[in-house]
Amino acid sequence: MFEACKRxxxxxxxxxxxxxxxxxxxxxxxxxxxxxxxxxECLHVVSQDHKVxxxxxxxxxxFEAAVRLHEKFTKRHERPLIVALTGNTDKVTKExxxxxxxxxxxxxxxxVDKMRSVLSExxxxxxxxxxx
Numbered sequence: 001m002f003e004a005c006k007r008x009x010x011x012x013x014x015x016x017x018x019x020x021x022x023x024x025x026x027x028x029x030x031x032x033x034x035x036x037x038x039x040x041e042c043l044h045v046v047s048q049d050h051k052v053x054x055x056x057x058x059x060x061x062x063f064e065a066a067v068r069l070h071e072k073f074t075k076r077h078e079r080p081l082i083v084a085l086t087g088n089t090d091k092v093t094k095e096x097x098x099x100x101x102x103x104x105x106x107x108x109x110x111x112v113d114k115m116r117s118v119l120s121e122x123x124x125x126x127x128x129x130x131x132x
Contacts, residue, residue: 018108019035019056022054022110025112025115026115038061042065043065043068043069046069046080048073048078048080051081052081052082053080053081053082054084055082056084057084057085057093057097066082066102069082070101081123082101082104083102083103084097084102085108086105086107087109103122104122106118
């Protein structure tokens with residue numbers, strides 16, 4: 001089992017297929033995974049127990065959800081890390097993610113090895129923006 005995932009709840013908000021694939025990757029790594037299908041559900045469900053919130057940067061309300069998570073968790077050490085999953089390699093996507101306070105961007109496609117590496121880096125340094 002991947003050490004960083006032991007008893008580490010994660011919340012993944014994405015389009016239906018992306019959410020299912022991402023969840024399976026993380027379950028394979030031994031993570032406890034919670035899913036949500038909308039911004040409102042995400043904001044209602046996510047708690048201090050969650051370590052990472054991953055959102056599909058293509059979701060219409062994904063950026064708004066990141067802003068609202070910052071409002072919900074006013075102290076950085078209480079807030080889960082917020083990470084965008086995206087297939088877009090353009091500079092604008094990365095800038096938008098940074099503008100709303102996301103802690104990182106993970107480029108698709110994501111394999112088990114890549115997810116393991118990215119989570120390790122993210123949890124160790126609390127920030128990760130893949131080269132775009």
